[in-house]
Amino acid sequence: MANAQKMCVSNAETACKTSAVLPMKAGWLIIPVLGLMLLAAHFLRFGDAWLTAAIVITSALCFSRLGWARIVCSLALFLGSFLWIQIGIDFVQMRMAVGAPWGRLAVIMGSVCLFSLAGAWVLSTEKAAARFDKGCSTAISQASVFVLTCGGLWLCRVMPQNMTLLLADRFVPGSGAVEVLCIAGYAAWLCGLLLNKHTQRKARSYAWGFFSVVFFGQLALGLFGFTTFLMTGDLHLPVPALIVAGPLFRGSGFFMLILFSVSVLLAGSAWCSHLCYIGAWDDRLSRMRKGKTGRVPAWVGKVRIAIAVSVFAVALGLNLAGVEVIVAVWLAALFGLAGVAVMFFASSRLKLMVHCSAFCPLGVMSNLLGKISPWRLRFSDDCTKCNACAAVCRYNAITPEQLEKGSPSFSCSLCRDCTAVCKHGAAQIQLFGVASPKVTHLFVVIVTSLHAVFLGVARM
Structure with missing residues (x-):
C-alpha cells in the first residue's frame, strides 16, 4: 500500500511537470484580470474600499505561477457571475417598478456575467494549468485551505453583533477584508509546506510557534495598556x-x-x-x-x-x-x-x-x-521496526512495543513527524481506517484551516 501511495504521488508530480500542453500566453490573462477588476469596481461604487483592495490583490495572483492561485481566481470569477445575476435582477426590477426601459440594462448585466464566466473558463483550461505549474500536485488542497480560511474568518467577522473579532477592523474599520485575504494566502502557503515530506516537520513547528508568539504578543500589548489587542478586556x-x-x-x-x-x-x-x-x-x-x-x-x-x-x-x-x-x-x-x-x-x-x-x-x-x-495514526505491515519514527516522536507515543501493536500510544497528537521520516511509508494517517494521499491531504487541509482561523481571532 505504501508503495502504491508513493507511486500515486510521484505520478501526479510527473504529470504536472511533463504535460505536453503548451502554457497559456500571458495575453489571455487579461480576461480574468478584467473580470476581477469589474468586481472590484462594483464594491468601490458602493463605498467598500477595503474589499475592493482585497479583490485587486486577488487579481494579482493571476500573474503568479501558483497552481492554487489559478483555482482561487477561477472560483472567485465563477461566484462573481452569480453576484452579477443578482445585481442584474435587482436593477431590472427597479426599472420595471418605475416603468423605465430595462432591456438594454439586462443585456449589459448579462454580458458582464458572461465575461466573468469567460474569465473563470480561461483559468480552467489545460493551457492555464500548464502555465500555473508551481505546486500543482497540492494546488487543490491549498486552494481548499484558502477558501475555508476566508469563509471561517469572514463568518467570525460578520456574525458577532456586539464585538469586532478581527484586529484590522478594530484599528481601521473595514480593513478586515484585507486581513482575511492575507491570512488565507499564508494558510495556502503553509499547507503546501505541510504536504511536503521534506518541510512538514519544520513548517509545523515554526508555524505553531508563530501562532503562540502572535497570541501572547497581543496579550502582552494588552497588559501594557493597548486594550485594543484584547478580546474583551476581561483577562x-x-x-x-x-x-x-x-x-x-x-x-x-x-x-x-x-x-x-x-x-x-x-x-x-x-x-x-x-x-x-x-x-x-x-x-x-x-x-x-x-x-x-x-x-x-x-x-x-x-x-x-x-x-x-x-x-x-x-x-x-x-x-x-x-x-x-x-x-x-x-x-x-x-x-x-x-x-x-x-x-x-x-x-x-x-x-x-x-x-x-x-x-x-x-x-x-x-x-x-x-x-x-475518525482520525488515527497507524503503522502498516511495511514497517521494518527501524525506529526512525521513535527517534523523532516528542510525545512519548512511539516505542518498540507500540510498533509491534501497529499503533502509537494514548499520548499521540497526530503531529505527523513520524510520517516525514518513515522511508517505507508505513506511518500513515487514517480516516475511518483508510490511508491514502487524499486522506493525508484532507487532514492537512483541516488542521491548516483551523490554525489560520485561530491565528486571526485567538486572543485573550
Whole structure:
C-alpha cells in the first residue's frame, strides 16, 4: 500500500511537470484580470474600499505561477457571475417598478456575467494549468485551505453583533477584508509546506510557534495598556487546563470548551500539536538540544491522567464550596507555573515534550476526545521496526512495543513527524481506517484551516 501511495504521488508530480500542453500566453490573462477588476469596481461604487483592495490583490495572483492561485481566481470569477445575476435582477426590477426601459440594462448585466464566466473558463483550461505549474500536485488542497480560511474568518467577522473579532477592523474599520485575504494566502502557503515530506516537520513547528508568539504578543500589548489587542478586556490566566477547569469552577462560560471540543472532533488530538498556544513553548524547549528524544517511564501516563482528574475535581470542588475567585486564580497560576517548570527542567533535558505528554490535563482531554474523532495514526505491515519514527516522536507515543501493536500510544497528537521520516511509508494517517494521499491531504487541509482561523481571532 505504501508503495502504491508513493507511486500515486510521484505520478501526479510527473504529470504536472511533463504535460505536453503548451502554457497559456500571458495575453489571455487579461480576461480574468478584467473580470476581477469589474468586481472590484462594483464594491468601490458602493463605498467598500477595503474589499475592493482585497479583490485587486486577488487579481494579482493571476500573474503568479501558483497552481492554487489559478483555482482561487477561477472560483472567485465563477461566484462573481452569480453576484452579477443578482445585481442584474435587482436593477431590472427597479426599472420595471418605475416603468423605465430595462432591456438594454439586462443585456449589459448579462454580458458582464458572461465575461466573468469567460474569465473563470480561461483559468480552467489545460493551457492555464500548464502555465500555473508551481505546486500543482497540492494546488487543490491549498486552494481548499484558502477558501475555508476566508469563509471561517469572514463568518467570525460578520456574525458577532456586539464585538469586532478581527484586529484590522478594530484599528481601521473595514480593513478586515484585507486581513482575511492575507491570512488565507499564508494558510495556502503553509499547507503546501505541510504536504511536503521534506518541510512538514519544520513548517509545523515554526508555524505553531508563530501562532503562540502572535497570541501572547497581543496579550502582552494588552497588559501594557493597548486594550485594543484584547478580546474583551476581561483577562483570565492563559493556562490550557482552564478551558475545562474554568467552566467547572464558574458554572458558566462554556464557549472555549465548546470551541475546543469541536476543534478536536474535526482534527482529532492534532489540537495539541497545531493549535495549543502553550504547547508551542514545550515544542521549542524540547528542540533546544540536538539528538534523539528521550523517554519517560510507562507509569507516567497514569500519573498524567491522575493529574487531569485531580485538577478538574478540585475546580468543581471549589465551586461547590463557594471559594472566592482570588483563591482559584492563585491555584491556577501556581499550576501554570508548575507546567512551565516542567518544560524548562524536563522537556529541554529529555528533548521530549514532557509537559504535553505527561502533565497537561487538557492534553488528556484532547487525546480522549480524539478517540471519538475518525482520525488515527497507524503503522502498516511495511514497517521494518527501524525506529526512525521513535527517534523523532516528542510525545512519548512511539516505542518498540507500540510498533509491534501497529499503533502509537494514548499520548499521540497526530503531529505527523513520524510520517516525514518513515522511508517505507508505513506511518500513515487514517480516516475511518483508510490511508491514502487524499486522506493525508484532507487532514492537512483541516488542521491548516483551523490554525489560520485561530491565528486571526485567538486572543485573550
